[in-house]
Every structure is written in C-alpha cells, then in structure tokens.
Amino acid sequence: MDAVTVEVVAPHVALVTIRRRDARNSVNGAVAAGLDRAVKAIEADPDLWTAILTGEGGVAFCAGADLKEVSAGRMQDLYTSDGQFAGFVKHPRSKIWIAAVEGFALAGGFELALACDMIVASDTSVFSLPEVTRGLIAAAGGVYRLPRAMPRAQAFELIATGGRIPAARAAELGFVNKVTVAGEAVAEAIAFAELINQNAPIAVRESLGIARQAYDMSDDALFALSLEAQDRVMMTEDFAEGPRAFVEKRAPQWTGR
Template sequence: MSEILFEIARPHVALITINRPEARNAVNSAVATQLDAAVKRVEADPDIWAAVLTGAGGVAFCAGADLRQVSEGGMDGLFTPDGAFAGFVKHRRDKAWIAAVEGFAVAGGCELALSCDMIVASEQSTFALPEVKRGLVAAAGGVYRLPRAVPRAIAMELIATGDRITARRAAELGLINHMTETSGAVEGALALAERICVNAPIAVRESLKVARTALDHDDDTLFQMGLDAQEVIKLTEDFQEGPRAFLEKRAPNWLGR
C-alpha cells in the first residue's frame, strides 16, 4: 500500500494524503521518500497550480516522527536531501500549498502544517509542539515558524510548555486561515485552492515567493524583489490576458506561461 496518495482533486489542484491512519499518519522512511517525490511532481507539472496536503483517517493530520522506526534505526530515514524531515519541510516550493488538518497536528505533524503557506483545520483539530516534553527540540522548523505565525509571547509559551491549542484558539491567533466543521477540512482546503486558481498562476507564484521572505529582508530588498517579480510576469502570455479579459468583460483564460 502506498504511504502517500496523489490525485488531481480539482482542476489545477493536487491532493496529497499521508496514508498511514493506523499509525496516526506518523512519518516513516516511506512517507518521507514518497512525499518528497510528490512535492517534485507538483512543482514540475505546469498544469498543477496549487496543492493540498492532508492525512488519512480523520483522527490525525500527522503525529510527527514514527517513534517505532526512530527507536529501531534512528532519525536518518525520516529525512531526504531536498526536503529534510518528511521530505517536505525544507523543500523548494513555488506553488501554493495548503495544509488540511483533521484531528491533531503535533510535533513533526505541526511542523508540516507550519511549512505550508496556509492552513485549513476542522473544529476538532489541535496543534502542538510537544518536543520539550520528551527532551527534544522542534527542529524541523517549528521553533522558528511558529513565532512567525502567531504573536511572539504566545509562540514562546507554546514552545516552552509543549501544550496543545484547539483549532478555535488557533483561528483566534491567526495560525489557521479557515476553521470548518468536523470532517470538512479537505473540502475547505480544496475550496481555498480553487479560489487561488482563479488567478494567474505565475503571478500567484511570484507573489508568494516575495511574501514568504517578508520577515527575512529589509524593505529595500523586498521592494526590489517585487519589481523583479513583476518583470518576470511581463514576459508571460498571461500578462496580456489579464487586462484583455477585463476590457472584454469576461473571465480570463490563464495559460500559466
């Protein structure tokens, strides 16, 4: 059985599912290898404009590292050269990625969600970085991505205590984009992806490229990055299609080139 399921769930939208519900979708070497391949497939396919990442079973988005594999062979198998943990958290990604969280996203699972651009979570979902409770560090991005996603004081508390927060609290803090009813996270994430795909795909990618680095550079650097992104757009066929569609009072026909 494949540990990662891949499907085109909507036009231009890929749905990637961690398929280990019996293990709370914990990351083993097969998940890491196959998720790494799924990321590369999404990023290389010009007809895929957005991707949704979720976990099977409805109980857990992802419980983090598979501790059975860690106890038997260590952590190395959970990393890939391009994606690091789970083949995902450090992967170079230009497309829009949305985490659809059903149930708990803890430890490395929370870090997977944090490494996506957006999060949609159902109302029964919870989030936590409990590594300190086991004498560990949330080193797959959690210790720096969480302070970028929620107020600093709250992030420090969650990292230092390892405590869980509910989806409702996560929504109040701005950690998640949308909260859905139970079992509705995937549909909610796909709906968000469809809203993204109404727009020019290269424009979305170039805009996200700058936005992702907003906390890493000064204003002058970011301003120039925005200008550089606009120059990329000017070379595309979609650059003419947008104004033409507006003048002709019709929906644009984006080509993604």
C-alpha cells in the same frame, strides 16, 4: 497502498495524502520519500497550481516522527536531502500548499502544517509542539515558523510549555486560515484552492515567493525582488490576458504561461 498518494481533485489542484492511518500518519521512511517525490512531481507539472496536504482517517493529520523507526535506529530515513524532515519542511516549492488538518497535528506533524502556506482545520483539530516535554526541540521549523505565524508571546508559550491549542483558538491567533466542521477540511481546502486559482497562477506564485521571505530580508532587498518578479510576470501570456479580459468584460482565461 503507498504511504503517500497524489491525485488531481479539481482543475489545477493536487491532493497529497499521508496514508498511515494505523500509525496516526506518523512519518517513517516511506512517508518522507513519498512526500519528497510528491513535491517534485507537482513542481514539475505546469498544470498543477496548488496542492493540498492531508492525512487519512480523520483522527490525526500527522503525529510527527514515527518513534518506532527512531528507536530502531532508522532516524535518518525520516529525512531526504532536498526536503529534510518528512521530505517536505525544507523542500524548495514555488506552488501554493494548503494543509488540510483533521484531528491531531503534533510535533513534526504541526511542523508539516506550518511549512505549508496556509492551513484549513476542522473544529476537532489540535496543534502542539510537545518536544520540550521529552527533552527535544522542534527542529524541523516549528521553533521559528510558529512565532512568524502568530503573536510572539503566545507562540513562545506554546513552544516553552509543549501545550495544545484547538483549531478555533488557532484561527483567532492567526495561524489557521479557516475552520470547518469535522470531516470537511479537505473539501474546504479544495474550495480555498479553487478560489486562489481564479487568479493568475504565475502572479500568485511570484507574489507568495516574495511574501515567504518577508521576515528574512530588508525592505530594499524585498523591493528589488518585487521588481524582478514583476519583470518576469510581464513576460507571460497571462499578463496580457488580465487587462484584455477586463476590457472585454469577461472572466480571464489563465494558462499559467
């Protein structure tokens, strides 16, 4: 079986699954290459509006880098030119990604989840960036994405101690959107994706494209980006469909065009 699979699980929704259950879904070269291909395929498909990333087995979403690969001198295989670590954390993405976390999301696995736009986690899930306990840093985005996703002091504590945080506490602190019972993270993520997909996909995509840059740019620059995005949205078929559906008192029929 491929290390990463992609399947359409609902209208406009793709499920991307890391399939290395026996290795706690850790990242090796096959996973990095598979995720890189998955992102590119989803970006290229106009009929896919949202994607869900998960790991098989229910024990671990992803345990980070496969240390057997690292110790064998194959560290470079865990990176791709477009996506960097796991072929994913730096990949240019316009579609909406939801992490569906069951079990452990450790080190690079936690960084994969943080690289998504939203996180759904089961109540047995645990998150950690333990790199400092091994003399490393969470260099695949963890050390800067975590402070953006939760209160500064608590993020600093997790980074500096390498401690673990359960899903319920993660939701209280704001970096997990929804908590569900064990085994239901993917189903809840699909329902979440379908809720998002009730809205005009290009408008959602353009809106989150700006929101992702909110910590990196000035208000003036973000305002200019917003006006540019609005101009692009106004050129779409869906821009006309929304008001028309409102006047006709019916649900809009979005096309993504």
